[in-house]
Amino acid sequence: MSRTAADQRTTHEEPAEPSAGWPVLLVLSLAQFMAVLDVSVVNVALPSIGSSLGLSGDSLPWVITAYTVAFGGLLILGGQVADGIGRRNSFQVGLAVFTLASLGAGMSTHGPELLTARVAQGVGAALLSPAALSILTTEFTGKARNRALGVWAAIGAAGAAVGVVVGGALTSGPGWKWAFFINVPVGVLVFVSVLAVVPSRPRTPGTRLDLPGALTGTGTVAFLIFGLVRAGDKGWGSAQALLPIGAAVLLAVGFVLIERSVRSPLVPLGLVRRPPLPGAVGTMVFATAALLGTYYLTSIYLQRAEHYSPLHAGLVFLPVAFATAVGAHLASEQVTRIGPRPTACAALLLAAAGMALMSWKGIGGGVWSTLMPGFLLAAVGIGATFVTATTSGLSSVDPERAGVASGVFNTGHEVGASLGIAVVSAVAATSVAAATAPSLTGYRHAFLVLAIGAAALAVAVTALLPKGPLELGDSPMPMH
Numbered sequence: 001m002s003r004t005a006a007d008q009r010t011t012h013e014e015p016a017e018p019s020a021g022w023p024v025l026l027v028l029s030l031a032q033f034m035a036v037l038d039v040s041v042v043n044v045a046l047p048s049i050g051s052s053l054g055l056s057g058d059s060l061p062w063v064i065t066a067y068t069v070a071f072g073g074l075l076i077l078g079g080q081v082a083d084g085i086g087r088r089n090s091f092q093v094g095l096a097v098f099t100l101a102s103l104g105a106g107m108s109t110h111g112p113e114l115l116t117a118r119v120a121q122g123v124g125a126a127l128l129s130p131a132a133l134s135i136l137t138t139e140f141t142g143k144a145r146n147r148a149l150g151v152w153a154a155i156g157a158a159g160a161a162v163g164v165v166v167g168g169a170l171t172s173g174p175g176w177k178w179a180f181f182i183n184v185p186v187g188v189l190v191f192v193s194v195l196a197v198v199p200s201r202p203r204t205p206g207t208r209l210d211l212p213g214a215l216t217g218t219g220t221v222a223f224l225i226f227g228l229v230r231a232g233d234k235g236w237g238s239a240q241a242l243l244p245i246g247a248a249v250l251l252a253v254g255f256v257l258i259e260r261s262v263r264s265p266l267v268p269l270g271l272v273r274r275p276p277l278p279g280a281v282g283t284m285v286f287a288t289a290a291l292l293g294t295y296y297l298t299s300i301y302l303q304r305a306e307h308y309s310p311l312h313a314g315l316v317f318l319p320v321a322f323a324t325a326v327g328a329h330l331a332s333e334q335v336t337r338i339g340p341r342p343t344a345c346a347a348l349l350l351a352a353a354g355m356a357l358m359s360w361k362g363i364g365g366g367v368w369s370t371l372m373p374g375f376l377l378a379a380v381g382i383g384a385t386f387v388t389a390t391t392s393g394l395s396s397v398d399p400e401r402a403g404v405a406s407g408v409f410n411t412g413h414e415v416g417a418s419l420g421i422a423v424v425s426a427v428a429a430t431s432v433a434a435a436t437a438p439s440l441t442g443y444r445h446a447f448l449v450l451a452i453g454a455a456a457l458a459v460a461v462t463a464l465l466p467k468g469p470l471e472l473g474d475s476p477m478p479m480h
Contacts, residue, residue, distance in 0.1 A: 023197040024139055025148050028132040031095060031190045032152065033159050034183055035125045038102075039067070039417075040163030040295065044310050045176040052176060055111045065229050066115045070122025071129075072414030073222030077214045079130035079407020080266055087131045087138070087403060088198050092191060094127025099187030106180035117180075129410050134402035135198060137394050143336070146391055150332030153390035154325050156413065157383045160295055161321035168314025213266035216255040221411055223248035228418035232425035267404055276340070277405065279464030280393025281412040283344060286457045287385040288416030290351060293424040293450050294358075294378055298371075300428075301443050306367060316367060316375075323376045327383030332391065334384075340392035340465040344385055348458035351381025352451045359447035363440050381454070392465055423449065 042049075042063060050060045082090040101120035108114035133152065140148040170178045227245035234240045259265040272278055295317070302313040327347065334343040354377030362371035393409055427449050428442035 021197070023193075025136065025151060027190055027193045027197055028091075028135060029151060029155050030186065031091070031128055031132055033155050033162075034186050034190070035071075035098070035129055036156055036159035037163040037166060038121065038125075038179075038183065039064070040160045041167035041170065041179045041182075042067070043296070043299070044164055044167030044314065045171045045179045047310075048171050048176040049114070053108070053111050053114060059111060061229070061233060062115055063118060065226065066118040067122045067125075068229070068414060068418060069222050069226050070119045071125045072122075072225045072411060072418070073218045074123060074126035075130055075411045075414065076217050076221070076267060076404065076407040078126040078128075079134065079403040079405070079410075080210070080214070081127060082131040082134055082403030082406070084403075086201060087135045088194065088200050090403070091128050091131035091135065091198075092194060094124045094129070094131060095187055095191050095194070096124070097121075098124030098128060099184055099191070100124075102180045102183035102187065106177040106184075130403055130407040133394070133406035133410065137402045137406065138201070139199070145395060146336060147332060149391045149394060150328060150387045153386040154328030154332075154383060156390075157291060157328060157386040158321040158324040160292065161317040161324060161379070164295065164299055164317040165314035165321070168309070168311035172309065172311040210258075210262055210264055210266040212258045213255060213262060216251050216258055217266055220248050220251040220255055221415065223251060225415060225418045228415070228422040232418075232422035235429075236422075236426055267408060271405060272408060276392045276464075276466050277394075277408070279461070280340075280389045281409055282464055283385065283389040283457065283461055284393070284409065284412045285416040285419065286453065287348075287382055287389060288413050289420030289423065290355070290378075290450055290454050290457075291382045291386070291420065292417040293420030293446075294355065294375075294382070296421050297424045297428060297443065297446050297450075298358075298375065301363070302367065305363075305440060305443070308367075316372070319372070320375055320379045323379035324383035327380035327385075328387045330380075331384035331387040335388055335391050336469050339467055339469045340388050341461055341467045344388040344461045344465055345458045347381045347384035347388065348454050348461065349381070351378045351385065352454035352458065354378030354381060355447050355451035355454060359444045359451060362447070363443045388465070420450075423453075 046060055046063060049055065049063060055063070078090070078094070085093075098121055101117045101124055105114055105117035105121065108117060136148050136152060137145065166182075167179060170176070170182065223244040227241050227243075227248060230238065230244065231241035236242075256269070259267060259269055272281075298316075299313055302308040302316060303310065308316070331343050331347060354374045357374030357377065358371060359374075362374050365371065390409070394405060424446040428446035
């Protein structure tokens with residue numbers, strides 16, 4: 001009986017233990033946690049930043065946008081840099097840039113200084129994140145790789161929730177500058193630890209910079225993320241959103257044409273066509289959209305409609321972070337037991353049920369008694385989806401293309417984050433702008449849209465992800 005490519009299973013020998021040991025995972029995860037944390041920490045600190053630096057309402061969102069555009073736009077290029085100069089080298093360069101930029105951001109006294117530092121932070125994160133993920137996919141093998149990728153994905157999902165808590169505590173305590181200063185000692189610790197625990201590997205031979213592909217690929221993602229951000233601010237039909245999204249489409253066409261013709265493409269088209277990577281990236285895009293959309297909307301609702309302080313709102317996210325980690329742990333076991341497809345399908349249906357409950361009962365009632373049950377269900381489901389997408393997408397990547405594959409995967413994460421916030425901002429526009437009782441309808445509609453999206457993705461993963469259990473071994477799947 002014939003099977004589709006998505007149904008085929010990767011069968012290998014009994015897995016070996018990781019060559020470098022679990023300290024590698026700890027160090028790399030700490031760096032990733034720092035990069036993920038930075039987004040939600042700064043989100044909570046935005047009002048204080050605006051008051052301190054005199055930033056207007058129109059310019060304040062650029063504190064977030066400057067980072068996300070640089071980070072997301074340069075991820076694929078950062079992946080090729082990791083393959084070209086060596087993954088540990090790329091990680092260290094990115095970490096150094098990110099740490100120094102964090103110091104500069106905390107020392108900023110004017111808006112332009114802070115925005116410049118935020119761009120530099122994004123550049124550093126775009127180098128360290130794909131390098132760290134590609135180190136995991138090459139240093140860990142078999143079931144150890146499955147567990148490592150599960151931990152990595154859990155950090156990506158739970159880190160955003162923890163960031164809300166940390167951001168609230170820092171903003172209410174020592175001040176917004178510590179949202180950036182906190183990265184400095186952590187960055188120094190990770191930099192020194194990497195030298196001790198992460199082995200230096202030879203760079204991928206024959207890797208050459210595809211400059212036309214780098215320019216068009218970076219432009220595609222940067223314009224797309226920028227357009228999505230503007231869509232959330234100005235509306236989907238505004239020129240501020242449509243022009244950059246249109247530019248992204250044109251650049252994407254040029255990128256594909258270039259990658260087909262050059263000898264050493266930035267992203268080999270065979271890499272992004274071969275299952276399960278494309279399906280896993282698509283799943284990650286919409287899972288991240290659901291995650292960040294839910295977190296963003298809930299944070300705004302708590303502070304504007306329920307009049308919570310940043311710290312009080314952050315404390316609501318503590319059990320959510322735990323629930324996300326629980327979902328991630330459960331999924332990391334099930335992908336090798338029942339397979340990515342049924343695991344993701346069940347997880348997304350659980351997330352959809354949680355978001356529907358938030359829409360139906362959670363808005364306008366008691367936060368802990370009516371909002372939290374649905375929020376926890378959604379967190380478990382999304383955490384499980386993150387792990388499933390990450391494990392199925394990167395479990396069999398060719399080590400020679402691990403950097404580029406990691407860059408592609410992380411790009412999906414950043415695009416999804418911008419998409420989720422843009423969608424819920426547009427749907428709940430009247431509610432976000434006010435806090436009167438009638439405006440709560442916008443929150444309900446936005447959570448309902450997220451629930452419908454999660455349910456639709458639960459159906460879509462039947463074609464996107466492999467059906468059978470993943471059997472993760474030492475030998476990667478070739479991707480030429």
